[in-house]
Amino acid sequence: MDKLIVHGQREIGGEVLISGAKNAALPILISTILTAEKVELFNIPILQDISTTKKLLHVLGVRVESFDNMATIQANKLTQYDAPYELVKTMRASILVLGPLLARYGQARVSLPGGCAIGSRPVDIHIKGFEAMGAKINISHGYIDATSDHLPNKKLQGTTIFMDQVTVTGTENLMMAATLAEGVTTLENAAREPEVVDLGVCLVKMGAKINGLGTNRIVIEGVKELHGATHEIMFDRIEAGTFMVAAAMMAGEITCQGVDPTKLDAVIRKLIAAGADITVKINTVTVKGKKNLKALNVITSPYPAFPTDMQAQFMAMNCISDGVSEMTETIFENRFMHVQELMRMGAKIDIKHNTAIIRGVEKLEGANVMATDLRASASLVLAGMIAQGKTVIDRIYHLDRGYEALENKFNKLGAKIERTSA
């Protein structure tokens, strides 16, 4: 199993090109199931969840030709409508095949995603939405079986769906299904995340009729069929945010290239409040950090508020900032697993319910730590870079699920991070 060895307290600075967004690429790759024609995608990040998604498409019979960061995908003839447990268990986003399969083929069988490290993460809102559109859903033996065979022309029926909680993949799943439904579907309390918008933009290029992207009411008028398209995946907000926090806490200067700073607003505001200097241009954001940053209170919430996927990285920064801060996690109930690991490195953190209270310390110390989930892994890399001595991070496969060559990118900026498979 791979480990990272992070040598602490090296100066970092320079320019880094931000990769395509994992959370936009996953649904967009899967959306190709909605058409028989070829879809060409660019700026796909190279990481484990993307390989899993391509494997999933392959299992369904979709033709995927990929080279570097691009892929040509054609779903003209599917061989099965099942997303098997072996793939779904490694990537919960596999649930996203449910909507496209149901909409285009009238049937889908997807393994029920289990719990995961950061919480129970149910899919009830997805299922209620498909039922509201007329699908019959049966859950047994760990699988979700969905069919629209009984509906006129086997087509899902447009309707108004109020989602009890803002859900990113829930919105994406229902939006994809609605593109081929009979009539108009209105998604109320929809997710406004830029990745949802990017998926919507790609669907519109494929011929879908969608209004209200980026708002909490998305209206989709079903069409008979979708066609081929070419699309470039948006940049990864969370990867950019991770480098921005690194610059701030390491007192370095890093320019993230290939970004749209308007989508980084919540993170930029917090870093400015902490004392970092930020320069924003059309496609870049430059963060200049300093010693003795101010500790910051953070509450995670759906976009445009502060993202839960940046909570762990900000916590690493708060650990060595001046003062006491409170970080409240409102999205996932078990997303503080990095706390124990940060404390092994000398951080002072108490947890009360869903709030972590962090007392800034002068320094962190290198230690052996364990990555527990994707973003927690990133926070340990950041903590290792600022710590005295050597930090060894085990179970780094979590990091590889969602970051493209993170250690190589940091090493180019001056860090010293080695990978070992011992």
Ligand code: UD1
């Ligand atoms: C997506 C992102 C993930 C991010 C999260 C929140 C992808 C592939 N992943 O995950 O990186 O951390 O959004 O921004 O895009 N919920 C229900 N029932 C449902 C669906 C969700 O109760 O049917 C709850 C969840 O348990 C959670 C909250 O809603 O408490 C938000 O989850 P959701 O937005 O669905 O997260 P994901 O789409 O899985």
